[in-house]
Amino acid sequence: MISTLLVVVVILALIFDFINGFHDAANSIATIVSTKVLTPFQAVLWAASFNFLAYFLIKDHKVANTIAKTVYENFITMHVIMAGLLAAITWNLITWWFGIPSSSSHTLIGGFAGAGMTNAAFMGVNPFHAVNYGPIINIVLFIFLAPIIGMLIGMAINILIINICKNARPSVAEVWFKRLQLISSGALSFAHGGNDAQKVMGIIYVALVASKVITSDAKMPEWIPFACYSAIAAGTMSGGWKIVKTMGTKITKVTPLEGVSAETAGAITLFVTEHFGIPVSTTHTITGSIIGVGLTKRVSAVRWGVTINLIWAWVITIPVSALVAAGVFAIIKLF
Structure with a gap:
């Protein structure tokens, strides 16, 4: 039997997924908006379409499995999940x-981890025993590794493109890079949807x-991926314009060529x-990539004050x- 609490938790999860979409919309559209390849409305429509396309092509759900295992099952309750989502x-x-x-x-x-640890404390168990440190350590490592990897790949791609196109006419090259930005931003939006929707x-x-409702060895019901991809795509459609400004202009000035590279x-x-199956941050990754293409011009091209605040x-x-x-969680337990 499906409880009211389960319905509330699922709704909260999809609300988070929606917010994730508009919060992270800037990751996919900041550069194509700042380089005027697309209007803001066209950009969010483009990104949302590729967010949802991942539903049809990604079926392994390795990232979802990693998230599900960050807290040990005997410390997970509906109140733990609710507290984690609200936070x-x-x-x-x-x-x-x-x-x-x-x-x-x-x-x-x-x-999720904080609520699970607090539940363990309420149960009289060491809170640090509630967390599965294997996935957590990987996640923490990639807070630093993902932007560095993105930065290095961004630099390499940008340098490669500059050398290949060094004899091209600037006006012709810019037209082509604006077209290529549609492909690169679509690929990033697809990857964003495939990575982030799985977390929910x-x-x-x-x-x-x-x-x-199901056992821990059961196959994931098909309605879950459909609902999650739909929610993140709808959130992307609403667009997080404040973050677009930070990503598109405050870190470094981005040209169409650099947008393609990043x-x-x-x-x-x-x-x-x-x-x-590593749940990395799309935000960290694209920020590192934008810094990387900025560094190919010169170190001072990156606004390091803004970057340090982001870190x-x-x-x-x-x-x-x-x-x-x-x-x-503590407040919920009181009631």
């Missing part, structure tokens, strides 16, 4: 309001197991990490989300 939604809205491109993925992971799939799957580098990084936001996202989730 993640709260932090995502705060960072969106201030135009900070933080990681929706790490917000969700931090919230994992949470909903865990909720079904915790409420005993988006291609971001897409490659996300495809590879998704293949290995601080990335570092505190998991612990802050965990603390907020702990507080929310």
Whole structure:
């Protein structure tokens, strides 16, 4: 029997997925908007279409499985999942309001882990025994590795393109790179949908197991991927314009050529990490790629003050989300 609490948790998960879409829309569209390849409306429609396309082509759901295993099953309850989602939604809205491109993925992971650890404490168990450190360590490592990988690939692609096209007429080259940006931004949007929607799939799957609707070895019901891809695409359609400004103009000035390089580098990084089931941050990845193409011009082309502030936001996202989730879980337990 499906409980009211399960329905509430699934709705909260899809709300988070929607917010993830508009919070992270900037990852896919910032460069094509800043280079005037597409209007803002055309850009979000383009990105949302590729977000949803991932539903038809990605079927392994390795990232969802990783998320589902970050907290041990005996410490997961419906209240733990609810507290984690409420904390993640709260932090995502705060960072969106201030135009900070933080990681929706790490917000969700931090919230889920924080609530699970607090539940363990209420049960009289060491809170650190609630968390599966294998996936958590990989996730924390890729807070730093994903932007570095994106940066290095972005630099390599940008240098390669510059050398290949060094004899091309600038006006002709710009027209072609604007066309190529449609492909590169589409690839990044596809990778974003395939990576980020899976994180919510994992949470909903865990909720079904915790409420005993399905067993932990059951196949994921098909409605979960469909609902998650639909929610993230709808969120992308609404667009997070404050973050678009940060990503598209504040880190470094991006030309169509550099947009192609950054988006291609971001897409490659996300495809590879998704293949290995590593839930990396799309935000961190594309930010690193944008920094990489900026560095190919000169070090001073990157606005390091803005970049350092972003890094601080990335570092505190998991612990802050965990603390907020702990507080929310404690409040829920009182009632």
